[in-house]
Amino acid sequence: MRESGDAFHLAIPARDLDEAHEFYVGGLGCKLARRYGDRITLDFFGDQVVCHLSAKFERAPELYPRHFGVTFRSIEDYDRLVHLAETRGLRFYAKPFTRFETMVEEHSSFVLQDPSNNLLEFKHYSDPRMMY
Amino acid sequence: MRESGDAFHLAIPARDLDEAHEFYVGGLGCKLARRYGDRITLDFFGDQVVCHLSAKFERAPELYPRHFGVTFRSIEDYDRLVHLAETRGLRFYAKPFTRFETMVEEHSSFVLQDPSNNLLEFKHYSDPRMMY
Amino acid sequence: MRESGDAFHLAIPARDLDEAHEFYVGGLGCKLARRYGDRITLDFFGDQVVCHLSAKFERAPELYPRHFGVTFRSIEDYDRLVHLAETRGLRFYAKPFTRFETMVEEHSSFVLQDPSNNLLEFKHYSDPRMMY
Amino acid sequence: MRESGDAFHLAIPARDLDEAHEFYVGGLGCKLARRYGDRITLDFFGDQVVCHLSAKFERAPELYPRHFGVTFRSIEDYDRLVHLAETRGLRFYAKPFTRFETMVEEHSSFVLQDPSNNLLEFKHYSDPRMMY
Amino acid sequence: MRESGDAFHLAIPARDLDEAHEFYVGGLGCKLARRYGDRITLDFFGDQVVCHLSAKFERAPELYPRHFGVTFRSIEDYDRLVHLAETRGLRFYAKPFTRFETMVEEHSSFVLQDPSNNLLEFKHYSDPRMMY
Amino acid sequence: MRESGDAFHLAIPARDLDEAHEFYVGGLGCKLARRYGDRITLDFFGDQVVCHLSAKFERAPELYPRHFGVTFRSIEDYDRLVHLAETRGLRFYAKPFTRFETMVEEHSSFVLQDPSNNLLEFKHYSDPRMMY
């Protein structure tokens, strides 16, 4: 189990900061921590995501080998995020589905696509010990 | 503050899984959760990092716009990791330095480079409220 | 001791939302949760403060009977906020001082004034049992 | 998420301290921490509310721009407070209602009025990420 | 380790409720939860103590076999209470002393006497495993 | 809410230590921390109870003004203790009943009698805020 006082941080490209702000704060419900001319820093489900203004964003996104997201311990948190994404019309790269059914590693998953083509996967495992 | 029961997860490319295993488990001291033919999943400081075997790894790594890591709440955890990286001879992309000195956002930082050229930044902020 | 899952929430007037945003996010280091045409909602040290655009802001602020703020358990958190307020040039209504010295209720305190003349008092008690 | 060791504190006017004591301790079930000639300090759901004897209380209370209260994480805590307020005959400024229905920001809410016309709003959000 | 959500509760006699209120709230800094005609209920360091108006209070108090109190995990909490008791002139039945010196069970202790002759012992053990 | 690292401690009389050991450890399921010639110290639901060998035990026990016990946050913990007391045939001074029904202070309660006539009351409140 991770330390609640620490934070994972991830830096990703954004082709436009207003767009990123609109997607992460107005859409996903993250909080804006700071905004500079070349980046915005976000409280992303308790961890830090920084969107750097950059031309090096992905043009043709694929799920592998790069994506990021949150694995929720409780199915309620997962379901609420599905609901939020649907209610607010966020863009799905992959609709909610089940992977590894009947196996111990079984989990629910869906993938969102941000305006700069970063892919965000959110998951929930039937058995939380399989979260890693 | 993040929920200790949830986990951030990040998928990154690896050009060779044995190499990745050696760097993350034998070097950084992460724990190996599972190994498949095409990927290894790691307990990375309490969060999940998955190394996918892939030819799409970075050849000429730059710190922006893509990197990831952990921001530690306690300076002791940060210092111990510096010590571990030096003792075990991990490859530094950037040696420990201080950014934004005299400002409230002041923090210590260093950057490691894994065998597939992924960049890992570890940080500690003088004022933990600036962690985001 | 309060429940960490709940949140205190406080609604206050703001004569201008950009000004409020600049003071609370850019200055105090709070996080912006949402912005609407008539208000901004903030993650204020873990609790919720909402600034409502309103002409009913105070013209001649006095500390009593209305003010709000945070009482910190650790002196380090208090000192860091003094440092932040000084470094970033926030407006002090009252500089750091000690109240009730030699008594059990002794505490450190300072008061900030936001652009709409709301007064924010931050405190630290020598004996945390006196925080109430 | 807030630190459970810290406390939000709020100072409000009271036209009469016995009345305030009766409402907050005898009615709302807060605990009395201290009483002085000019104020009472309360443990208000784990945070600190201080009622200062003052002639500057509101004569014609309106919900905006000033009110305060608690946003509960669990619906059980919210429902119990509705039950308490009804059982003990506390004065409602607004009966329990739902705001932003069908939206992600949907929440239950009710508003109490203390004897000095301070308005207290208690809330519960369907999605706790919207608490801010 | 005890559950923080539960509470120990103890009922003791009081020859006079105002006196008890003055000692426990005004003196020891406990919080008053409720007052009825025949008793007051207190938040006593997080647990519940109820003072029942009764003629069956002790006339000639002895430490054994009946007393109660708190064993603090941190020496700072213990020292602060000594300071509070001295500053506010509470009545000591036994001044701070050390018991079982040089043994593993070594602990600091002092005993207060309330107006109804109930004895309150507060302790701190060098080795917290000996708290039981 | 109380600190989980601290412990309430209570000293009570016992006319016979083997009897007390049998009741508290073999019956109530407390853990024995230490035994001396003149007393046994117990981990009583996470707090400390010490039974001192003494002739000053109560001959004709009454619930007021002296008794002690635990107020459980969860009804499951309360119900399990009722079940334990019935299964193991502990002596009830008062069978489970409801006090203050229809009021906010409503709670379930039962009272056990130990071999030295100390009375132990265990409670559960419908509204945990009324635990004090």
Next chain:
Amino acid sequence: MRESGDAFHLAIPARDLDEAHEFYVGGLGCKLARRYGDRITLDFFGDQVVCHLSAKFERAPELYPRHFGVTFRSIEDYDRLVHLAETRGLRFYAKPFTRFETMVEEHSSFVLQDPSNNLLEFKHYSDPRMMY
């Protein structure tokens, strides 16, 4: 209740380290912390188990007097482990059964056998106070 920051550690014999790795990591879902020539160290449900290569493993395992395992607080965790063991075809020394039925000490239990004949018992008690 145990300290979550500490860890129980147990050293056991293994006749073959690959076999042990396969059973504990691939089967039970433990995480591999380190591997040396003569041992592997595991994060076993949050505690540490070390498998030492040794010829002193048990040839004819019996449940008494030596076995080890985890007692789960929640029945969900227990049931998930039963499901995992069945789905992955781990070897049962004893199938799930109930011990001490109708008594307060009632608990569910099953026993696995690792490739070196170490016996692992997993339990869940109806009344968590009986876990010791």
Next chain:
Amino acid sequence: MRESGDAFHLAIPARDLDEAHEFYVGGLGCKLARRYGDRITLDFFGDQVVCHLSAKFERAPELYPRHFGVTFRSIEDYDRLVHLAETRGLRFYAKPFTRFETMVEEHSSFVLQDPSNNLLEFKHYSDPRMMY
């Protein structure tokens, strides 16, 4: 990090239960949970150790491959246990020493021997991430 609500449990042989009780409760300061004719169950630093009366105890104890103990997160807890073992004259199989000095895996360690020749190792790592 392990779950504080779960418990590791370990069953070991004891050639004599009174001896085991004396060593674990009177010596190490563990708490006695229950005693039956053929075993005693202990709260061993928050986990469960059961001593089963058995002739299968070790005659010539060796540290490998079987031993058990606790790895402490804080050096204070480790030092206090060294002090306890020395003060109370417990039998050392190995006096406190340092293993893997100058390496990241460096840790302090000592080994006690119980009356049935079970070996108990207690450790503290300079870097808590190496605890596994």
